[in-house]
Amino acid sequence: MATRASKQALRPRKAPTQGRAEETVAAIVEAAAQVLEQHGFEGFNTNAVAQRAGVSIGSLYQYFPGKDALTVALIRRESRAFHDDMAAALGMRSGKAALEYLIGACARQQLQRPRLARLLDIEEGRPAIQGEVSKAEIEQLVLTIVRRAAPAHPKPDVAAGDLLAMIRGMVDAAGERGEQDIHDLEIRLRAAVFGYLSRGSRARM
Amino acid sequence: MATRASKQALRPRKAPTQGRAEETVAAIVEAAAQVLEQHGFEGFNTNAVAQRAGVSIGSLYQYFPGKDALTVALIRRESRAFHDDMAAALGMRSGKAALEYLIGACARQQLQRPRLARLLDIEEGRPAIQGEVSKAEIEQLVLTIVRRAAPAHPKPDVAAGDLLAMIRGMVDAAGERGEQDIHDLEIRLRAAVFGYLSRGSRARM
Amino acid sequence: MATRASKQALRPRKAPTQGRAEETVAAIVEAAAQVLEQHGFEGFNTNAVAQRAGVSIGSLYQYFPGKDALTVALIRRESRAFHDDMAAALGMRSGKAALEYLIGACARQQLQRPRLARLLDIEEGRPAIQGEVSKAEIEQLVLTIVRRAAPAHPKPDVAAGDLLAMIRGMVDAAGERGEQDIHDLEIRLRAAVFGYLSRGSRARM
Amino acid sequence: MATRASKQALRPRKAPTQGRAEETVAAIVEAAAQVLEQHGFEGFNTNAVAQRAGVSIGSLYQYFPGKDALTVALIRRESRAFHDDMAAALGMRSGKAALEYLIGACARQQLQRPRLARLLDIEEGRPAIQGEVSKAEIEQLVLTIVRRAAPAHPKPDVAAGDLLAMIRGMVDAAGERGEQDIHDLEIRLRAAVFGYLSRGSRARM
DNA sequence: CATGAATGAGTGTTCATTCAT
DNA sequence: CATGAATGAACACTCATTCAT
Numbered sequence: 019m020a021t022r023a024s025k026q027a028l029r030p031r032k033a034p035t036q037g038r039a040e041e042t043v044a045a046i047v048e049a050a051a052q053v054l055e056q057h058g059f060e061g062f063n064t065n066a067v068a069q070r071a072g073v074s075i076g077s078l079y080q081y082f083p084g085k086d087a088l089t090v091a092l093i094r095r096e097s098r099a100f101h102d103d104m105a106a107a108l109g110m111r112s113g114k115a116a117l118e119y120l121i122g123a124c125a126r127q128q129l130q131r132p133r134l135a136r137l138l139d140i141e142e143g144r145p146a147i148q149g150e151v152s153k154a155e156i157e158q159l160v161l162t163i164v165r166r167a168a169p170a171h172p173k174p175d176v177a178a179g180d181l182l183a184m185i186r187g188m189v190d191a192a193g194e195r196g197e198q199d200i201h202d203l204e205i206r207l208r209a210a211v212f213g214y215l216s217r218g219s220r221a222r223m
Numbered sequence: 224m225a226t227r228a229s230k231q232a233l234r235p236r237k238a239p240t241q242g243r244a245e246e247t248v249a250a251i252v253e254a255a256a257q258v259l260e261q262h263g264f265e266g267f268n269t270n271a272v273a274q275r276a277g278v279s280i281g282s283l284y285q286y287f288p289g290k291d292a293l294t295v296a297l298i299r300r301e302s303r304a305f306h307d308d309m310a311a312a313l314g315m316r317s318g319k320a321a322l323e324y325l326i327g328a329c330a331r332q333q334l335q336r337p338r339l340a341r342l343l344d345i346e347e348g349r350p351a352i353q354g355e356v357s358k359a360e361i362e363q364l365v366l367t368i369v370r371r372a373a374p375a376h377p378k379p380d381v382a383a384g385d386l387l388a389m390i391r392g393m394v395d396a397a398g399e400r401g402e403q404d405i406h407d408l409e410i411r412l413r414a415a416v417f418g419y420l421s422r423g424s425r426a427r428m
Numbered sequence: 429m430a431t432r433a434s435k436q437a438l439r440p441r442k443a444p445t446q447g448r449a450e451e452t453v454a455a456i457v458e459a460a461a462q463v464l465e466q467h468g469f470e471g472f473n474t475n476a477v478a479q480r481a482g483v484s485i486g487s488l489y490q491y492f493p494g495k496d497a498l499t500v501a502l503i504r505r506e507s508r509a510f511h512d513d514m515a516a517a518l519g520m521r522s523g524k525a526a527l528e529y530l531i532g533a534c535a536r537q538q539l540q541r542p543r544l545a546r547l548l549d550i551e552e553g554r555p556a557i558q559g560e561v562s563k564a565e566i567e568q569l570v571l572t573i574v575r576r577a578a579p580a581h582p583k584p585d586v587a588a589g590d591l592l593a594m595i596r597g598m599v600d601a602a603g604e605r606g607e608q609d610i611h612d613l614e615i616r617l618r619a620a621v622f623g624y625l626s627r628g629s630r631a632r633m
Numbered sequence: 634m635a636t637r638a639s640k641q642a643l644r645p646r647k648a649p650t651q652g653r654a655e656e657t658v659a660a661i662v663e664a665a666a667q668v669l670e671q672h673g674f675e676g677f678n679t680n681a682v683a684q685r686a687g688v689s690i691g692s693l694y695q696y697f698p699g700k701d702a703l704t705v706a707l708i709r710r711e712s713r714a715f716h717d718d719m720a721a722a723l724g725m726r727s728g729k730a731a732l733e734y735l736i737g738a739c740a741r742q743q744l745q746r747p748r749l750a751r752l753l754d755i756e757e758g759r760p761a762i763q764g765e766v767s768k769a770e771i772e773q774l775v776l777t778i779v780r781r782a783a784p785a786h787p788k789p790d791v792a793a794g795d796l797l798a799m800i801r802g803m804v805d806a807a808g809e810r811g812e813q814d815i816h817d818l819e820i821r822l823r824a825a826v827f828g829y830l831s832r833g834s835r836a837r838m
Numbered sequence: 839c840a841t842g843a844a845t846g847a848g849t850g851t852t853c854a855t856t857c858a859t
Numbered sequence: 860c861a862t863g864a865a866t867g868a869a870c871a872c873t874c875a876t877t878c879a880t
Contacts, residue, residue, distance in 0.1 A: 187392020597802020623828020
């Protein structure tokens with residue numbers, strides 16, 4: 019039957035306790051990444067993912083209760099890497115250095131697998147998925163850094179959201195354009211970020 | 224999905240000669256907007272659009288050779304409004320005023336029908352559609368304005384791309400968050416835009 | 429019709445690995461034969477075939493990438509039987525006996541399931557299918573036999589084509605008329621074939 | 634509504650009494666011929682025919698109650714020409730000359746517009762059309778000629794059917810192969826026809 | 839626990855035919 | 860009478876999901 023269970027858990031079906039199962043899950047998630055990356059939304063279907071992972075479609079459903087759960091797992095995997103990278107920014111001495119590190123993390127993340135990152139950004143917005151993946155943590159992180167870097171800013175939470183949005187916008191566009199030069203991109207991102215903050219702090223927002 | 228003809232015109236199938244037909248075409252495009260807006264990609268199918276437009280599926284295909292052509296028509300409709308609004312910026316006396324007008328146009332456009340705008344931004348990137356809708360014109364427009372507003376900028380074309388991307392990013396995010404206050408958004412956009420430009424001009428990029 | 433993918437493989441999609449699958453494939457092909465036979469081109473659609481085969485439409489498309497591929501498979505099945513029968517003619521001692529055997533094979537083949545044979549003859553000519561099924565082998569076979577039976581014939585290749593065409597014409601017509609008496613038909617075919625050859629050899633063609 | 638009236642007259646809707654109407658009808662029929670010839674069954678639809686005829690689809694349905702009626706009219710037009718040509722054979726002095734003339738008529742007919750002729754041969758066999766077009770007359774004609782040419786033949790009606798079928802088979806195949814040389818084809822047809830008759834008469838059929 | 843055959847609702851698209859203008 | 864906009868049944872084909880083996 020093709021009916022899609024209206025409300026389905028988006029968490030992996032089982033916490034794989036055995037090593038082999040863990041490998042299988044990882045293989046499936048990576049396969050999902052590759053299929054999405056290479057064939058876009060149009061080609062992103064469970065059968066293709068299973069085949070690419072070298073696993074039967076039945077096995078895929080053994081570990082993931084549905085397609086969306088697989089997508090969520092992929093988003094989580096990418097987010098985790100991103101988050102870990104960003105978290106290092108908190109260790110920086112100055113707020114400015116922290117912000118610069120953060121910018122670098124964004125640029126790195128996006129330019130590594132640009133198409134994948136872009137498509138996942140879109141998936142993240144899907145109502146079926148939204149809420150399952152918490153941008154909250156990352157926004158919290160940025161907020162902390164903004165507070166340190168621009169203590170005078172009247173609305174640090176708004177600023178954090180804006181900065182994230184504008185970095186993401188620029189960095190996605192760069193990925194789409196096929197830019198490779200991370201260094202150049204970082205310089206422009208810094209101009210945007212620090213420009214926004216210095217202006218924003220001055221004004222009475 | 225039934226088979227999709229490999230290479231299909233994305234241009235409307237026929238120019239309606241009778242008045243009745245023009246109404247039908249407009250109704251279909253508006254229906255497409257509403258369906259996309261309310262039900263997202265998942266619910267955006269030709270049958271739903273036809274039904275919402277109050278016409279038969281056959282009528283839809285009289286005027287649009289395929290689903291993508293319909294999407295393109297919708298994007299064009301929205302782009303035209305946007306473009307016309309932005310073009311008014313060229314008439315401003317100062318470069319700064321032009322840029323500010325441009326920012327306002329973006330904010331207005333996006334906050335009018337935020338979800339629609341966001342989804343169309345994404346559709347625009349689909350390989351099947353890309354190239355049919357020219358971002359070129361809009362980028363050209365922004366470039367002109369950047370040149371006037373920041374004549375000293377070393378790479379005005381890069382800046383134009385960056386500005387568009389960061390405005391789009393911020394404004395999409397605002398729409399997603401459900402922001403309504405255009406005025407506030409505009410202030411923040413100005414901070415971002417002018418901040419980026421002032422920093423960028425100073426540096427040796 | 430849903431969109432038809434412009435260029436689609438006409439070969440079966442997958443070689444069934446389980447026994448169950450082989451049965452399914454055979455059932456589908458036989459169902460195709462029956463539907464075509466009973467309802468003609470007009471009634472020959474994939475849903476009807478699947479239903480007749482007692483499988484879901486999805487199963488049909490697991491094994492055949494499209495309707496034409498199914499048709500090709502059916503043609504191949506019938507051709508194989510025909511070809512095997514005809515090939516036995518090569519074992520005959522005299523050329524005359526070989527030709528007579530060949531005539532018999534044609535008559536048998538066509539009168540077994542006359543309507544099916546006729547309709548497949550037509551399908552074979554469809555541009556979408558032509559080339560996928562090689563008449564070449566059969567024509568080669570006839571050519572060999574003609575050379576043995578009428579060594580003096582000045583243009584054996586032309587003769588082979590003519591003979592095949594006239595046999596097919598007569599035998600199709602007989603099938604259409606509902607003739608059952610293979611023996612009588614064979615006698616007339618022999619008159620045509622040997623008549624053509626004896627006249628053709630005499631003349632300076 | 635798309636329902637096809639189950640039983641519909643296949644006769645033209647109205648005997649056009651005015652000259653203009655007659656022209657329109659003729660234009661539609663010729664358009665049908667051209668569309669069928671150039672685009673095959675797949676492209677043979679009423680809208681295409683109307684457009685090619687330079688007439689609205691509504692007008693087409695003014696003169697023909699349905700698609701099949703149009704097909705029938707086309708078959709009739711071609712049959713008439715063919716019949717008239719063949720009828721001249723009856724004026725020949727000898728039976729042999731009559732048969733030869735008949736063969737020539739067949740060859741001419743088919744090689745003039747080979748694809749059209751072939752496709753119409755197929756259409757003629759469609760149950761929806763069969764019976765509307767009388768092969769009877771033509772078979773009667775051939776029968777008469779066979780009787781004169783081979784008075785000793787035991788089953789002239791069977792022979793007439795066979796001859797027609799084998800001529801049609803050879804001549805269709807020739808058309809399909811793209812043969813142009815009518816003279817050569819006629820020679821081979823004579824070999825087949827006279828060969829068949831001489832053999833058939835000898836035997837006790 | 840893995841496999842992959844089977845399912846069928848859903849979707850894009852066509853085209854014969856009707857009918858208001 | 861001509862027009863062409865409108866109709867909708869019919870059909871090809873996909874893909875998330877299930878379940879017997």
